Amino acid sequence: MTAGGREEAAPLPALGEPTGRPGDPAWYTRRFELVLYVLAGVTYIGFGVFHKWLLNWVVGPIWLVAWIWAAPAIVDRLRGRPGGAR
Amino acid sequence: MSWAAHQFETYAIQAHLPKRWAGRISYLAIVVGDQIPDFVAKFWVYGFDVGGRHYGAAEPFKFHRGWPGAGFSHSLGFALLLVGLVWWFTRSRSWAAGLLLGMAAHSITDINDSVGTMLAFPFSTENFSIGTWAYAATPGGKYLDARAYYSSFGFVMDALWLAILLMTPKVLSERYWRDVVVPADAKVWAWLGRRLPDRVLLAVYRATFFYGLTRMIAWTGWAHLLEPDPLRGWDLTWTGPSWIPAFELSDLSPWVALAVALGFATAIVLSVGRILGPDDDEVDPVTLAD
Numbered sequence: 001m002t003a004g005g006r007e008e009a010a011p012l013p014a015l016g017e018p019t020g021r022p023g024d025p026a027w028y029t030r031r032f033e034l035v036l037y038v039l040a041g042v043t044y045i046g047f048g049v050f051h052k053w054l055l056n057w058v059v060g061p062i063w064l065v066a067w068i069w070a071a072p073a074i075v076d077r078l079r080g081r082p083g084g085a086r
Numbered sequence: 087m088s089w090a091a092h093q094f095e096t097y098a099i100q101a102h103l104p105k106r107w108a109g110r111i112s113y114l115a116i117v118v119g120d121q122i123p124d125f126v127a128k129f130w131v132y133g134f135d136v137g138g139r140h141y142g143a144a145e146p147f148k149f150h151r152g153w154p155g156a157g158f159s160h161s162l163g164f165a166l167l168l169v170g171l172v173w174w175f176t177r178s179r180s181w182a183a184g185l186l187l188g189m190a191a192h193s194i195t196d197i198n199d200s201v202g203t204m205l206a207f208p209f210s211t212e213n214f215s216i217g218t219w220a221y222a223a224t225p226g227g228k229y230l231d232a233r234a235y236y237s238s239f240g241f242v243m244d245a246l247w248l249a250i251l252l253m254t255p256k257v258l259s260e261r262y263w264r265d266v267v268v269p270a271d272a273k274v275w276a277w278l279g280r281r282l283p284d285r286v287l288l289a290v291y292r293a294t295f296f297y298g299l300t301r302m303i304a305w306t307g308w309a310h311l312l313e314p315d316p317l318r319g320w321d322l323t324w325t326g327p328s329w330i331p332a333f334e335l336s337d338l339s340p341w342v343a344l345a346v347a348l349g350f351a352t353a354i355v356l357s358v359g360r361i362l363g364p365d366d367d368e369v370d371p372v373t374l375a376d
Contacts, residue, residue: 012260023283033285037292041300048304049312052229055304057121060297061290068289069282 028072040067087124087150087221088195089235089305093298094247095191096120100267101257102250110362112184112271117294119188122168123196127156131223132231146223147333151201153211160196161207162350165189166357173361180270183361190354194347198243200325200332202343205350213336214343217325218243220332230330233309233318236302238326244302251295263291 013020015031044063048055054063096116103111131150133142143149151157158164165186173182196203202215222234235241256262268275278287310320321327 019285021284024285028285037296041296044296044300045304045307048300049308052308055301057297060301061293064293064296065286065289069286072285 025072025076027075033068036067036071037064040064043067087199087223087231087235088192088243089232089240090244090298090302091195091240091247092120092124092192093294093301094244094251095195096188096294097257098247098250099187099191101254107183107358107362109266109270110180110183111187111358112178112180112274113267113291114271114274115181115184116188116191119165119185119190120192122185122189123159123164123192126159130156132228133225140225142225144225146225147201147221147335150223151196151203151213151221152335153204153207157204157211157213158207160193160203161205162190162193162353163206163208165193165354169357169361179361179363183358186354186358186361190351194351195243197343197347198239200334202336205346212338214338214346215334215336216340216343217332217334220325220327220330222330222333232305233315234327234330236306236309237318237320239322239324241302241306242322244298248299248302258292258295260288263288267291 013030015034016029018024018026018029019033040063044054044060054060096113099116100111100113127150130143131146133140133146135141143155149155151160168189169182169186172178172185176182193203193205197205197214197216198218199221200215200217200219201221202213202217204211205214206212219238219240220234222231224230251257275287278290282290309315318327318329321329325332
C-alpha cells in the first residue's frame with residue numbers, strides 16, 4: 001500500500017513510462033524523475049562548494065525534496081497547463 | 087566525528103535488519119536517532135559569530151565528547167533514557183526501536199575518531215576510541231575539520247558505509263519504500279501522504295542518502311580539487327592526518343574500545359529485541375521488495 005492509501009501490486013513502469021503515481025502529471029516519467037535527482041545533486045554540490053553554509057543537514061534534504069516537489073509544477077506552468085502536478 | 091557515514095549507516099541498518107525485525111522498525115526514527123547525538127552537542131562545537139564575537143566551546147572536543155559536557159549524548163544511558171521517554175509518550179515500538187538503533191549507530195561509528203565516545207555513561211565517563219582518524223573540530227569552524235576528515239581514513243569510512251549501502255541498492259528503490267518502509271511507520275507516512283504527493287514522500291525517504299552523497303562529494307572536491315592545500319593533503323595513516331593534532335580524552339587501548347563497542351552493540355540488539363517482542367510474520371527486508 002502507498003503512503004496515500006493506494007493498493008500496490010503491479011510492477012513499476014519502465015524508465016520511459018509515466019510513473020502512474022497519484023499527484024504526478026501524465027507526462028512525468030521515471031526517466032524525467034531520474035534527471036531531476038541528478039540535477040538536484042549537481043546543483044547542490046555546485047552551490048555548496050562555493051556557499052558552504054548550504055552544506056548542512058537541514059538544507060541538503062530540503063534541496064532534493066524541493067526539486068522533486070516543485071519541478072513538475074514549474075514544467076506544467078511553462079507548458080501553459082497549470083494544475084497537472086500536485 | 088564522522089560525516090556522511092552518519093547518513094549512509096541509516097540505510098545500511100535498514101537494509102540489513104534481521105528478518106524478524108523487517109517492516110517493524112521506523113526508518114524515520116533511525117534517521118532521527120542518528121541525528122540526535124550531534125543535534126544535542128554540535129551547535130556549540132563549531133559555535134557561531136554575532137557582532138564580531140565568537141560564541142562556542144573553547145575546547146570543542148571536550149565539550150562534544152567529554153564530561154562535564156555533552157559527551158553523554160553519545161552513550162547507551164542517554165539512548166535508553168530518550169527511548170524510554172518516547173515509549174512513555176507514544177507507546178510506539180517501531181519508533182522506540184528505530185531511535186535506539188540510530189543513536190547506537192552514531193555512537194559506535196564515532197569511536198573511530200581520536201576522541202571517541204562515552205559509550206558506558208553513566209556507569210563510566212571514560213572515552214572509548216580506536217583512533218582511526220584525528221578528531222579535528224576546532225573553534226575556528228568546520229572548514230579545517232572537513233579538510234582533515236576528507237583527507238584521512240574518515241573519507242574511507244564514508245566510502246565504506248556507502249559501499250555497504252550500495253551492496254543492497256534495493257533499499258533505495260520505490261518498491262522497497264512502499265513494501266517495507268511505509269508499513270513500519272504507516273501512521274506517519276499516511277499523515278504525510280495526505281499533504282504531499284507520493285513522489286515527494288519518496289524523495290523524503292531518499293533525502294538522507296542524497297545529503298550524505300552530495301556533502302561527501304562537495305567537501306572532498308573542495309578540499310582536494312577546488313582549493314587544495316599542499317601542506318594539508320591526503321594522509322591515509324592511522325589517526326591521520328598527521329598535519330593536525332589528534333585530540334584525545336583517554337589513553338585506553340583500542341582493543342578495550344572495540345570490546346566495549348561490541349558489548350554496547352550486543353546490549354542494543356537485545357534491547358531492540360525486547361522492545362519489538364515476538365512476531366510471527368517474518369519478512370525479508372531485501373527479498374520482500376523483489
